[in-house]
Amino acid sequence: MADLYPSLAQCAIVAAAFKVLLFPAYKSTDFEVHRNWLAITHSLPVQEWYYEKSSEWTLDYPPFFAAFEWLLSQTAAYADTAMLVVKNLGYDSWQTVYFQRTTVILTELVLVYALSRFVKSTPLPNKQAAHVASLSILLSPGLLIIDHIHFQYNGFMYGILILSIVLARKQSTLLYSGILFAVLLCMKHIYLYLALAYFVYLLRTYCLSLKSVFRPRFGNIFKLGFCVMGVFAIAFGPFAQWGQLLQIKDRLFPFSRGLCHAYWAPNIWAMYSFADRALISLAPRLGLPVNPDALNSVTRGLVGDTSFAVLPEITKEYTFILTFLFQLIPLVKVWFNPGCWDTFVGAITLCGYASFLFGWHVHEKAILLIIIPFSLIALKDRRYFSAFRPLAVAGHVSLFPLLFTAAEFPIKTIYTVMWLVLFLFVFDRVAPVPERPRIFLFDRLSLLYLTISIPLIIYCSLGHQLIFGWDRLEFLPLMFMSSYCALGVVGSWVGFMVVYFTS
């Protein structure tokens, strides 16, 4: 029965072949960022890692990631020593490119391993669905665009996240799950967004008795507390010793940035900005005051403060309160369903949603924080799948602006379209019938949404230039895409909330 072909390894091999061919593709400043970190960690004593600022791309990831870079830099010396010189800003000899790109491909093996563990841990009737979901993550256009073209190490870190989620499946490995997540937090602090789900789940399922909330399991509490504290102590202890914690805090959380990132991540604030833009033309008729300073900011898409012309300004506090609030709601269910792994993964997904939709200065890349955990449960039944569908389209399409060079245009579009056609079709075949009826309207809207994407992608990528030329109304396609994607992400969030609480 279990015909799990093609296997993960086979897909990984073919995907790796494709990724090697992408070596000479466009690379963003993140490539230089990581090269610089290799240089910093290789040539400076640990005390200076978080103070070095020859490059504008200072080290702003937690210590374990710096240690990871240090490890890589040990082999980098064999490839090209010049890349390890801090002053060599913007250095990109072919050895450097080959080396750094290769490390991304090789560290992604962690993801392959995690996914194979995920398939193994799934009980037999759902094995095929789990296998398909794993393939969809392994071949994700998001990882291809962000890691293998744009340049980052997400595949590696999402591998750790998935491993930790899989370990949370069994009571016996819960402790390791918690430790692994703590390690992950010390590599990239963006995963703090998911920490609340882990906290509630581990607290309820590991630290308290499954039967009653009032019977704490002190042994477990001690083990977990000791291990997690230990991980953080290893990561931050030395820096605390040297009195550098405040400096690290400033590096990790640069709050001087604006509400929206360079390109609009498709979240609530993008819709808010869009509404604000739309209101500018209506404001005189409605008698609303217009802030003249704001008239030229958002559509240009520059990093920095977004100021709104008509609608009230958004402060950091608002975004925190909203994020926290919407993270708490799904956690209630985790609390009342101890030991339910599906609920836990759903809660992780919803925490990802809340932080992506309401967070401060959200990157479009953070969409993976939703897509990847969601993929693990998207095939639970067809209702989950229909909430996943718009997210899969919107989330991946929203990554397109990351790559703007002509040579990469066919790669990002064709790869994403291929992935969408293949996996949405296969998911549709594999997802089982739900126990409860589907929501008719939601299904139809989701279908309509998918249909619109095709003409929209064509218009934004080709049609606009043909109609208006290269430099007229150039913000229009970006704005359409951003609002369309925001609609998809918000829609799938609402849909998933409903599915989550009714199943």
Place this chain on the structure above:
Amino acid sequence: MAPPTPSSHRPRKKRKVAISPGSNNNLILDLGDGKQSPAFPLVSFLWAARAGVSQWLILPLVLMAVGLFRWAVSLWGYSGFQVPPMHGDFEAQRHWMEITTHLPLAKWYIYDLQYWGLDYPPLTAYHSWLFGKIGSTFDPTWFTLDASRGFEDPRLKVYMRATVMISEYFVFIPAVVNFLRRYTRIQGVHAWSASIALVAILLQPANILIDHGHFQYNTVMLGLVVASLDAILAGRMLWACIFFVGALGFKQMALYYAPVMFAYLLGVCTFPRINIPRLVSIALITLASFALLLAPLMAGASNADARKAFASSPVPPLLQALPIMLDKNSVTYGLLFQLTQIIYRVFPFARGLFEDKVANAWCAIHTFYKLARFDATLLQRASLGATLASIVVPCAIIFRHPRASLLLPALSAVSWGFFLFSFQVHEKSVLLPLLPMTLLLAGNGGLSKETRAWVGWANILGSWTMYPLLKRDELRVPYIVMTLLWAYLLGLPPTSFEIYRSRPSPEDSNAYLEPRTLTTLLHLGFYLAMIAWHILEAFVPPPPGKPDLWVVLNALIGAAGFGIAYLWCMWKLYTQCRQISRQITEEESQKKKQ
């Protein structure tokens, strides 16, 4: 049990998974206790499709996937990048776009011949004109006359790469898809097995590396040839002529296939009974297509301006050799000048026997016994004689048995013959014999171990002989990746030796489809030699005084392998022919009994 289902609750039908026979292809290995596994990795990638998934889904996915690999290869270097003053094939193609869009038709074949003068047939010229015009709307500076020579810009590279891609997706890919559909139906091959063969054929490394890496438009010519084969399978001989003339008109290299096409078409008109009207209509339509092909250039040569241009250009030797004297101001003179000039440009008789180090017989002989001592005309005659000797048998077979199913082995054998013995062969010409040989994968038993081993081996050897060329273009990484990927997908060495391992199958009916010991030894020997050569080439500097030693060694091994490939195709042709005639006699004897 029937749950109370609301209207929106659509019960899903559980489809019965039908295991396809795969027609002698042994795609599914039976592991016993009801478990099955794919025979090689490519099968496993299409595993889910074996239960009869719509072609409307599989085909777009396959075309997107192979397109991605093509485009990814095109991100790498191309021939002549930053190598002034002449650059390479990329600059040649760009230069043709430049001259065809800016000059009158009369000057196309005579303009500054020292700098990449046009030396491809007219269809290439029109193709260049079309893409030159389109490209000029993006940025006219890419193709400014003379000023744009050696122009290198990332956006121009993307545009040129896109033209190759578009040409391939308009010609080669539809032709291959249609051909395979018809061919597999005739051969009784299951659609699933056909899809697998399609992926294998479209990922053929040599084609991708030369067209999308090195930079050429071979797939247009190859696509027209495949379209012509498709027309033959469909029984539309006249369309076959038109497409084949198109292929010849795009790249003269299609001549490698011409003897077989000629023998086949002649055979169709002769056997089983002589069919004169058919012969006449084939001849007429061929002539008409040639006329149509040349018409624009001839029209461009008929006015006074054209004659003025011709007057200032050297007279083509062919025109000088004509016994009649013509008035230089007559229309006929202009037309003849243009025609002879095109022929003179397209067929470079004045060049040597072989160029560079190419894996054919002449280069191999030359290594041990210098051929330069002989007169050029003698060598030309020897080359002509050897080529004719190598192709006469397959052509005779095809003429006597004009059957569509024999075309592929005959085309491979003849084009191997040409590659090995003819005049002025490039290493890139290996694409020609490889195409029909690779198409054999789609036939009955084409994906069985035996055929797959031979076709795979020839393809890998073919890409390997092009390595010195690819290395010059900074295409080492794509070469390694694409060749290994293909070997991996088809389960070939160096990634897997499964193909040479004999597995006793339960019914033992397919024993003849398994490679024999001699094949195994031969192939493994070649694979070992290729790997050893790569190690030598990478780590050991050639001895002083013999800087080309490794390249020569590559050509020698390649020539030996291609000779074997030629013999295999001949043997394949012979056995298939035998099989067909046996079938015919059986059918006849059955008829007599009835």
